[in-house]
Amino acid sequence: MSTTDLTGHEDVAIEATLNGKPLKRRVKARQHLADFLRQELELTGTHLGCEHGICGACTVLIDGRTARGCLTLAAQISGKSVETIEGLTESGVLAQLQKEFIERNAAQCGFCSSGMLLTAHELLSSGEPLSRADIREAMSGNMCRCTGYHAIIDAVEAVMTTRGHR
């Protein structure tokens, strides 16, 4: 950006990596990342439950870490790498978690599931052994209105065991 620009713009050019592929687009300054993904790129697996950062349904990965898509501007991802439920499914990275979720019926309406899977994935990526209490705390930023959470925690624990984290 030119240092002579002092006033900014209502739409902005970004260059980023999305699900492993280069992304070059103009985005509206006011549009948050979740809406950009959903409306402009038609990646609708990221959901909007509250639009103020509480529920976690809009969770994506930015530079490998979870972030709220509704509390990030599309413009802010320029220079960064973003991953969504679609990309992480395609790459197979979530396969074990998805299998355990299916086994345990850890989803009913499915609206929270994308966020749950991404948060669980970040948690498991650390390779740290975690107690059930640690898992519960780490997942506590993702709300579910259907399942009562236990099956979801069971699924995360199961993957942790399979991967030999404990």
Place this chain on the structure above:
Amino acid sequence: MKSRAFRYIRPASLAHAYQILAEANGDAVPIAGGQSLLAGLNMRLSAPKLLVDIGDLRELMDQSHVGGVVRLGALTRHGDLLRSELVRRHLPLLMQAAPHIGHIAIRNRGTLGGSLAYADPAAELPACAVALGATLVLGSRAGEREVKAEDFFKGLFETDLRPGELIVAVKFPVVQNGMAAGFAELSRRHGDFAMVGLAAIANMQRDRIDGARLVYFGCVDRAKVAHTVSAAVVGLRPPFAVSAALDQAISQDLAPDDTPDMRGDTKLHLAKVLTRRVLDGLAARAAA
């Protein structure tokens, strides 16, 4: 809940950011983590004309330990605090407080500078900064100045930041021998805003408190030292029994309002409960 329209700019450097903010005449708002700002914008609580994205400015990211002072750049994310060796070794209060800030995704993005600039009375870091006797480094086109944390928080969501100014870094004196840190927070669910919280630093002579700085949050309008309580705990040692004098001191420092979620006298009661928990924690840590 779509925000109003605004312009966006990502400055190339801190100097560029200062220039933009100076020229914008109050119509511009800096965005770093955006975890508070964007929630407010999505709810149309404010209408800035320009967002200045300072989130990638390297000048705001440094961490150093020089001469008994740990300096953390304003862009230190809450998650970074938990991963920092400097913080673990020298600033145990921050290590105790950080897990209470929101949830993991919020901590991945939210920043130290953002939390202090926003000055939410229910936030953890402003209380910790005051308890630790930290100094804020503020910068603008006019240059840098330093303000003690205890002078920075002036009122409800009100700080000493002048128009065009940014928090650049925060300087924390390192914890000395004989000092103990204590922290406790009560919220309806983990990760929620605090209903009542307490950050405390104490000079301990074995398990006896020689001096203390207690800073409440959640039930106050801004982070400030609770002077009466801080004086009242000097000379105390466990067990920190129910004492009318201590309760009196707490009532003097805290006069919480009724809010829709909780009555003021309930908050006061909870503050008294937390005070004892934190004092017990200080003694236990000093003994260890």
Place this chain on the structure above:
Amino acid sequence: MSQSPSPATGIGARIPRRELKRLLSGHGRYIDDIKLPRMLHACFVRSPHPHAKIASVDIEAAKCARGVAAVLIASDINPRCEPFVGVALHRPGHRSAPQRLLAADRAVWQGQPVAVVVADSRAEAEDAAELVTVDWQPLPAVGDQLQAIAPGAPAIHPELADNIAFDFSLEKGEPAKAFAEADLVIEEELRFERQMAMTLEARGLIADFDPSEGTLTVIHAHQSPFQMQDVFSRHLHIPEHKVRVTAPDIGGAFGMKLNIYSDEIATVVASMLLGRPVKFCADRLESFVSDAQARDHRLKCRIALKRTGEILAMEMDDIGAVGAYGMPLRFNVAEGMMAITIMGAPYSFDNYKARTRSVYVN
């Protein structure tokens, strides 16, 4: 399970749910994921007051805002729809004022829609909605059921004499005598707070009226699409065979998405007026003021006992607050009726008296 699944019937077998593979890979199709060609987006201007006179509604600035296709008010929308009267025909005495889609000269609940902006995007619709100016004149509001039935309480709907939607009593045996003869009488006042379903996905629908064929297609995040087919047909005067309603994946419903909502029907009318698909997806803030809510009862209960513990009698007086209108097809009498008919069911006793009232509040 100690027994193995029956090979003949499959009973006892663990069958993974078919949809999960799709829902867990981001391939769910919820209402806000769906786009139709030339689709517009609706945003409602709502009353911030629980009770207020609407002196005027100025939509001129909103109509000129960027991306706006139309700004519609009561006089545009309401004539196209038969009013709803939410009374249970099998409950004699149940009364409700008729409910029209948009508030015209008075708002009777906080959140009641008064205008709808239809624009190219939800963001632009919200921008324009901010430009609608309503001259609100707040009126005294009835806040809870006790206020609503207090002597002299204003009737929210002048055409109903008071705020009592429904009043039903049961009596069996000789309760008064049993209470008089009891060794012990215990009384309690109970309060059940108002509840909200808080589905993670808020309400929504896409209404697509094709004026060339007179057909209405609605993709509706609704638990009962057949109900809505009937409702749209009846109230909007479209032959039933020309109305098609489908439900996509739904992000939680919990009974809340069974109801008939004036904003959803208004969205359908907007599509009829504009001849284009119109999407309405409520956001989280809207869900708090516009979703149907539950519970909110105050009860006085008494039980008459012998010293041996034998129950001689029970008495219950229930008052539920139901909002400003009867809910069409869902009625707001069931909670109270269930309470008074079921409370005594597990127990053995002969004398019972109960009353339930459903009461209008702002």
